[in-house]
Each structure stands twice: as C-alpha cells, then as structure tokens.
Amino acid sequence: MKEAVERWIDAQKKKLRKEPVTSEDLDALMNCLQEPRQHVLYLYSKSTNMRSPIASWSHCDPTKPQEPTLPSQELPYASVLEAMADGWRVVQFPISKLYRYEEVDNDYLGFEFVLEKWI
Amino acid sequence: MTDVKPTMTDSDVMDFIAQGYVLLEGIIGEDFNSQCDALPKGNANAFISSDVFKKELLLHPKLAGVARSLLGENFRVPDGGHHHVYEAPHYGQTWHSDGLSGSGYDVTTLQCYYYPKAVEIEDGPTMILPGSHCRAVDREAIAHYGDVLGQVSLTVPAGTVALTRYGIWHKAGPKTNDQKRSMIKFSYYRASSPIRDWQIDSKEIPEYKNRARLPYVTEVESYRDRVRRERTWNWLCGVNT
Numbered sequence: 001m002k003e004a005v006e007r008w009i010d011a012q013k014k015k016l017r018k019e020p021v022t023s024e025d026l027d028a029l030m031n032c033l034q035e036p037r038q039h040v041l042y043l044y045s046k047s048t049n050m051r052s053p054i055a056s057w058s059h060c061d062p063t064k065p066q067e068p069t070l071p072s073q074e075l076p077y078a079s080v081l082e083a084m085a086d087g088w089r090v091v092q093f094p095i096s097k098l099y100r101y102e103e104v105d106n107d108y109l110g111f112e113f114v115l116e117k118w119i
Numbered sequence: 120m121t122d123v124k125p126t127m128t129d130s131d132v133m134d135f136i137a138q139g140y141v142l143l144e145g146i147i148g149e150d151f152n153s154q155c156d157a158l159p160k161g162n163a164n165a166f167i168s169s170d171v172f173k174k175e176l177l178l179h180p181k182l183a184g185v186a187r188s189l190l191g192e193n194f195r196v197p198d199g200g201h202h203h204v205y206e207a208p209h210y211g212q213t214w215h216s217d218g219l220s221g222s223g224y225d226v227t228t229l230q231c232y233y234y235p236k237a238v239e240i241e242d243g244p245t246m247i248l249p250g251s252h253c254r255a256v257d258r259e260a261i262a263h264y265g266d267v268l269g270q271v272s273l274t275v276p277a278g279t280v281a282l283t284r285y286g287i288w289h290k291a292g293p294k295t296n297d298q299k300r301s302m303i304k305f306s307y308y309r310a311s312s313p314i315r316d317w318q319i320d321s322k323e324i325p326e327y328k329n330r331a332r333l334p335y336v337t338e339v340e341s342y343r344d345r346v347r348r349e350r351t352w353n354w355l356c357g358v359n360t
Contacts, residue, residue, distance in 0.1 A: 047338070054268070057265055067295075068210050068294055071266055072266050
C-alpha cells in the first residue's frame with residue numbers, strides 16, 4: 001500500500017505543474033489505500049503435475065462488481081506453474097487419495113489446485 | 120410410435136454416445152414457436168400433453184426420428200415438463216445433472232430442451248458439457264466449478280431442440296441482459312429392450328469407432344471414456360456386455 005501511495009504522490013507532483021488535482025485522482029488515492037484483498041483461483045489440472053495443461057478454472061475476484069460475466073473458453077493460464085510465475089501462491093494441492101480410481105466410473109474433471117493472490 | 124422412422128445411422132449413434140447430445144437447429148417453424156409466447160413459466164404439463172404440441176413438436180419427424188433411433192420402438196412420448204423462463208440478469212446456475220441421473224451406460228431417457236426464441240450469448244443460454252453424461256455427480260460438491268474447456272453454450276436459432284442423454288452436465292449460463300429467455304424441458308422414455316434398429320446398411324454389428332478425446336479429458340479418463348462408449352454402444356445394440 002505504501003508503495004502505491006508513493007507512486008500516486010510522485011504522479012501528482014508532476015501533474016500539479018500543469019493542472020489541478022481532480023476528484024478522479026482522489027478516487028485513485030482511495031484505491032491505493034485499500035487493504036489488499038484475497039483473490040482465489042481454482043485450476044483443474046490434467047494431472048497432479050504443476051506443468052500439466054488445465055481442464056477447467058474459476059477466478060473469484062472480490063474487487064470487481066458482483067455481476068454476471070459471460071462464459072469464456074480462454075484459459076487464464078496454461079498450467080499451474082504459469083500461474084505461480086505470475087504471482088499466484090498455491091494454498092491447496094490435489095490429494096490423490098481423494099480421487100477414486102475404481103473401474104471406469106468417475107465424478108471429477110481434473111485435479112484441483114487452489115491458488116491465492118493478494119491484490 | 121411404430122410409424123416414426125429412425126433418422127440416425129451407426130455413425131450418428133456413435134457420435135451421440137461420445138457427446139451425449141444431438142442438436143436439431145431451427146427445426147420448428149415460427150408459427151408454432153410464437154404459440155409459446157404466452158406460456159407461463161413453471162409446470163407445462165397441460166401444454167406439453169396437448170394435441171398441438173404433440174403434433175407440431177413431439178412427433179416432428181426429425182425430433183421423433185432421433186428419439187426413435189436412440190430409444191427404440193414404442194418409445195414413450197412426453198406428457199409433461201417444465202417451462203424455464205429467465206428475464207433479469209443473473210449469475211447462472213452451477214453445473215449439475217438433473218435428479219440422480221448420470222450413472223450407468225444405458226440410454227433410457229432423452230431429456231430435451233426446446234427454444235421457441237433464438238438464444239444469444241447475453242441471454243444466458245443453456246450450457247452443456249459434452250461427454251459428461253455418464254459421470255454421476257454431487258452438484259453441491261462441484262458448485263465452485265467455473266468454465267470448462269470444451270463447454271458448449273447453446274446459442275441457437277428459434278425452433279431448436281437439443282436432445283440429451285439424461286445425466287449430461289448442464290446449467291443456465293450467466294445472463295447479462297433483461298431479454299426473456301425461454302426453454303421448455305421434457306423427456307422421451309424407452310419402452311422396449313435395446314436393439315440396433317436405427318438406420319443400418321447391414322445386419323452385422325460394427326465395432327464402436329472411438330471419437331476424439333474431449334478437450335477437458337485427462338489421459339486416463341480418455342481410456343475410461345473409450346470403455347464407457349463401447350459399453351453404451353453394445354448396450355444399445357442389444358449385445359450382452
């Protein structure tokens with residue numbers, strides 16, 4: 001938060017040489033003062049290996065307006081590892097024992113990794 | 120229903136076994152589609168069991184031809200169902216299969232979705248997950264599932280009917296506008312033992328020709344899918360498995 005406020009102050013110093021601070025600038029400052037909030041990303045990997053491709057996903061973003069969004073076929077990341085490279089932290093790994101392996105019946109899609117990021 | 124002609128070939132039936140649904144786009148004409156405008160939401164038993172619904176829709180040669188192909192002679196025509204109507208924007212439903220459906224490899228029920236009006240992506244179309252129809256699932260345990268690679272949003276022209284193997288994962292998709300979206304749901308049922316009596320070229324039963332792996336399916340699941348599909352094929356052909 002401190003870094004974000006410092007960046008805002010630097011930007012306003014430059015701006016004030018040419019124009020006044022606006023209410024939008026103050027809204028931006030308020031955003032800088034927000035405590036980081038937890039984002040959760042479910043990634044269903046095609047194996048327990050973090051390099052495996054992704055079968056399904058869901059992103060819970062508490063900072064966006066809670067309103068319907070259209071479905072997507074655009075993968076947020078190609079793998080769990082790629083999400084980690086973008087700053088996501090794994091908070092739950094799939095537990096193999098939870099995935100039944102009996103004959104040919106099945107009731108799951110992929111191996112569930114739960115990741116978080118504080119933004 | 121002995122006068123209903125099957126419309127599907129071996130290859131069509133194999134496709135259905137892999138995908139779990141058949142989509143008949145725009146088969147019902149505007150004259151009948153517009154008769155559904157005034158139908159209230161909720162229980163639609165009276166409308167679905169009416170002579171006009173039976174004549175114009177349930178016994179439409181293309182629709183009944185699929186039912187005849189997959190459910191055999193003397194299949195039971197729906198005599199009730201439900202009218203699903205959405206108007207206000209909403210998040211959409213979570214993935215589910217209806218009732219306790221999904222387990223097993225038979226085809227005894229075809230659940231149908233009929234759209235009297237065209238459905239656009241903003242209208243919150245029904246979404247289905249091809250190939251999920253034999254995965255019995257606890258809907259509350261997967262309520263956090265989001266987008267799935269290979270999911271299909273049924274954005275369709277007016278007069279479209281989707282026939283699904285009861286058990287396919289589906290949901291009402293997220294709706295971002297306030298246009299009325301209407302879907303009438305009903306089911307055909309099997310009333311005879313399975314036998315390969317759809318459109319066939321020879322009496323010799325071919326082996327199941329496996330279909331492509333679905334986008335969300337893992338390596339081992341693709342092997343399981345092949346076994347599941349072969350079992351359904353053999354079951355439909357009346358071959359002991």
